[in-house]
Amino acid sequence: MDRVSTSHVLLGLLAAGPRHGYELKRAHDERLPRARPLAFGQVYATLARLQRDGLVVPAGQEREGGPDRTTYALTEEGRTALDRWLAAVEPPMPYVASTLFAKVVVALLVADPERTRGYLIAQRRAHTARLRELTAVKTAPSAGLNDVIAADFAIAHLDADLRWLHTTLDRVADWHREVHP
Amino acid sequence: MTYLEARGVVRAYGPTPALRGVTLDVAEGEILAVTGPSGCGKSTLLHCLAGILRPDAGQVTWRGERIDEWSEAARSRLRRTEFGVLFQFGQLVAELTAAENVALPLLLAGTGRRAARAAALAWLERLGVAEVADVLPGEMSGGQQQRCATARALVTEPRVLFADEPTGALDTVTGEQVLTQLVRLAREQRTTVVLVTHEPRVAGYADREVTMRDGLVDHSGLGLDAPVSGGHW
Ligand SMILES: Nc1ncnc2c1ncn2[C@@H]1O[C@H](COP(=O)(O)OP(=O)(O)O)[C@@H](O)[C@H]1O
Ligand SMILES: [Mg+2]
Numbered sequence: 001m002d003r004v005s006t007s008h009v010l011l012g013l014l015a016a017g018p019r020h021g022y023e024l025k026r027a028h029d030e031r032l033p034r035a036r037p038l039a040f041g042q043v044y045a046t047l048a049r050l051q052r053d054g055l056v057v058p059a060g061q062e063r064e065g066g067p068d069r070t071t072y073a074l075t076e077e078g079r080t081a082l083d084r085w086l087a088a089v090e091p092p093m094p095y096v097a098s099t100l101f102a103k104v105v106v107a108l109l110v111a112d113p114e115r116t117r118g119y120l121i122a123q124r125r126a127h128t129a130r131l132r133e134l135t136a137v138k139t140a141p142s143a144g145l146n147d148v149i150a151a152d153f154a155i156a157h158l159d160a161d162l163r164w165l166h167t168t169l170d171r172v173a174d175w176h177r178e179v180h181p
Numbered sequence: 182m183t184y185l186e187a188r189g190v191v192r193a194y195g196p197t198p199a200l201r202g203v204t205l206d207v208a209e210g211e212i213l214a215v216t217g218p219s220g221c222g223k224s225t226l227l228h229c230l231a232g233i234l235r236p237d238a239g240q241v242t243w244r245g246e247r248i249d250e251w252s253e254a255a256r257s258r259l260r261r262t263e264f265g266v267l268f269q270f271g272q273l274v275a276e277l278t279a280a281e282n283v284a285l286p287l288l289l290a291g292t293g294r295r296a297a298r299a300a301a302l303a304w305l306e307r308l309g310v311a312e313v314a315d316v317l318p319g320e321m322s323g324g325q326q327q328r329c330a331t332a333r334a335l336v337t338e339p340r341v342l343f344a345d346e347p348t349g350a351l352d353t354v355t356g357e358q359v360l361t362q363l364v365r366l367a368r369e370q371r372t373t374v375v376l377v378t379h380e381p382r383v384a385g386y387a388d389r390e391v392t393m394r395d396g397l398v399d400h401s402g403l404g405l406d407a408p409v410s411g412g413h414w
Binding site for chain 2: 134141155156163
């Protein structure tokens with residue numbers, strides 16, 4: 001699956017001005033509400049790497065803090081790296097790398113169609129339950145634009161998976177005959 | 182006693198079988214999505230449940246009453262009072278303004294002119310289209326028309342709302358706004374909703390989903406609410 005470049009996201013969050021690690025973590029989790037929350041360790045490790053590569057520099061120390069209260073600022077090179085990342089178009093699904101897909105193919109090789117169908121049905125049920133949860137999140141009167149955009153992204157992907165699950169359920173019998181002639 | 186139910190409902194159009202013995206329970210206050218591929222009989226089932234079409238065989242029961250046995254006049258009265266219907270293309274009356282369209286079901290049910298207009302305006306307001314109250318459908322956008330149609334379906338405060346692909350003709354964002362309002366208002370009023378759709382993301386607005394295939398509700402193990410066959414993985 002797609003791995004998000006934490007370095008570039010952090011560079012982006014520093015574009016608005018210097019921040020320290022804790023602020024970056026908070027901003028990340030707030031801006032990307034449905035992403036996996038960043039661990040502190042990951043924030044500091046990433047900042048260290050960015051500093052080594054000259055993309056950020058320590059820009060001061062908050063008074064009452066220890067070493068983790070260092071604020072970081074974007075360098076000229078950091079801004080260039082960020083611009084380059086933003087300008088690069090992501091390859092639209094260069095190859096199918098999904099556990100869901102792999103599992104269905106392997107299931108057809110090693111198991112009978114009933115078992116494959118059982119898996120597809122259980123998966124469809126789980127997807128549908130998640131789709132309902134996300135729909136409830138985005139339609140709640142308290143939902144902000146950030147929540148709605150994040151939920152939309154997840155819903156669009158679940159919707160695509162669900163359509164594929166429906167189609168595949170219909171195809172399983174034929175497909176099995178092809179794999180085991 | 183199930184609130185609304187179909188028992189072995191069969192219906193054909195001439196030689197074409199559309200429903201081949203559908204059995205379905207709808208609980209009071211629930212929002213139920215009916216999904217399935219095009220041509221599987223969703224609309225026909227909705228029409229039978231709403232008393233628009235009469236089944237060839239089987240029963241439709243609402244609060245213990247066999248509504249499929251009622252006369253055409255009684256079923257048509259039911260649709261003006263207790264049931265609301267919403268279709269893909271709003272089907273507003275072209276010669277009437279938005280407010281007149283929304284007031285129409287109330288006028289037909291015997292409400293006075295002034296009260297009907299006041300209620301219509303209040304519902305247009307709730308659906309965020311108060312500004313088109315005196316506009317004819319031909320001069321409204323698709324989204325505005327569908328909001329008016331939603332207002333018209335809800336103005337009688339029906340106990341059951343039947344919606345057939347209600348956002349099928351709208352762009353994604355407008356469709357979502359209409360659905361969000363519809364679901365919110367239905368929950369506020371404890372209106373039971375039967376929502377026909379072929380889109381998983383629209384079914385996401387429902388509390389429960391049943392799938393149809395070839396004129397039958399799928400109770401075979403393919404349905405989301407049937408037990409999983411084939412064991413766990
Ligand atoms: N008015 C009609 N006359 C003849 N056949 C019809 C009519 N309405 C629907 N059908 C047929 O009945 C079947 C079920 O249709 P419908 O209930 O509209 O399905 P869905 O809403 O799931 O697309 C289809 O084969 C369709 O072609
Ligand atoms: Mg239909």
